[in-house]
Amino acid sequence: MRFQDIEGQREVINRLTATVDSGRVSHAQRIVGDEREGSLQLALAYLQYLCCTDRRHHEGGDLRADSCGQCPSCRKIASLQHPDLGFVFPSPANGSPSVSADDYQAEFRDFVLATGARGTLDEFNQSLKGSVSTSMIRATDSANIVRRLAMKSYEGGWRMMLIWHAARMNPTAANELLKTLEEPLPGTIILMVDGGDRQLLPTIESRVQTVRLAPRDTAADMPGLAAQYAPMLVDWLRLLFKLKMKELSAQVDKMAALDRQQLAQMLAYAQEVMRECFLHTAAGVPVTIGSGDDRFDSLFPGMITANNIELVCDALNDAQHAIERNAYAKLALMELSFSMSKALKKR
Numbered sequence: 001m002r003f004q005d006i007e008g009q010r011e012v013i014n015r016l017t018a019t020v021d022s023g024r025v026s027h028a029q030r031i032v033g034d035e036r037e038g039s040l041q042l043a044l045a046y047l048q049y050l051c052c053t054d055r056r057h058h059e060g061g062d063l064r065a066d067s068c069g070q071c072p073s074c075r076k077i078a079s080l081q082h083p084d085l086g087f088v089f090p091s092p093a094n095g096s097p098s099v100s101a102d103d104y105q106a107e108f109r110d111f112v113l114a115t116g117a118r119g120t121l122d123e124f125n126q127s128l129k130g131s132v133s134t135s136m137i138r139a140t141d142s143a144n145i146v147r148r149l150a151m152k153s154y155e156g157g158w159r160m161m162l163i164w165h166a167a168r169m170n171p172t173a174a175n176e177l178l179k180t181l182e183e184p185l186p187g188t189i190i191l192m193v194d195g196g197d198r199q200l201l202p203t204i205e206s207r208v209q210t211v212r213l214a215p216r217d218t219a220a221d222m223p224g225l226a227a228q229y230a231p232m233l234v235d236w237l238r239l240l241f242k243l244k245m246k247e248l249s250a251q252v253d254k255m256a257a258l259d260r261q262q263l264a265q266m267l268a269y270a271q272e273v274m275r276e277c278f279l280h281t282a283a284g285v286p287v288t289i290g291s292g293d294d295r296f297d298s299l300f301p302g303m304i305t306a307n308n309i310e311l312v313c314d315a316l317n318d319a320q321h322a323i324e325r326n327a328y329a330k331l332a333l334m335e336l337s338f339s340m341s342k343a344l345k346k347r
């Protein structure tokens, strides 16, 4: 998988390749996003780029760099046959407590190759005739990860472990992984991918660097979205700080009157604003979207910090998923208002 095979996500991709090029590869990372948005594709393309011996850099294109797709390393990763790349994913219990992802490696490879890495966990389980509800990452899987990552690299390069749907890790499995996450051998990378539909255990979450995909279709035109949604968001945020219920409820009514497509766009835009406000607070990076009266960083200085960025993003993600699942918009937005107001207090 090359980055050029992925739809959109250019900003995320350029950030990822820049960290590889500058040698700042974090040993424990997590990509959050739906498979349909390309989360698993992105993970595979990233590992392929990391190992590529002939990386290509482009001047001026929307994609600044990509793997070559032809070197032996690229080919092995593309066919999911690289000896230093392991896969762990939730496996259905099917009546046996000792089952692990190792029992389904061939099925997993076939599934990923057949779906172009865009298949969902539900679909994978259907292909195994298992139930997604009993599908999880167990202690056996963690033991396999620890064992594998303690071995020498076959090819002398990175030792890589891709954990698909890491949020389906049971607490015992998570505990067994902590030490490896904290003190991995040099040249190790643990890359988690999950849909953001479930909470990752906090002990794991605090040890990984998270990258969130932009929802498709909505990420393209941020300045346009800013003009459309910034005033509404500003009014809403003001009321969240004041928490005057009557006014807040009226504001939520206004927002709930948007159609679903618009609501999804507004939430994606809000997510982007929050991320930028965080970068502004944490690193002094100027906020580039929302200008004039809608400059969120000046209207709400220090609103988003390391203490609440994850809570805020999770709350927005939850609302986004609820809207996508056709939940009652007003209810989803009220719930979002309460979680946001709580998160903002924790700044």
Ligand SMILES: [Zn+2]
Binding pocket: 051, 052, 053, 054, 055, 067, 068, 069, 070, 071, 072, 073, 074
């Ligand atoms: Zn290559």
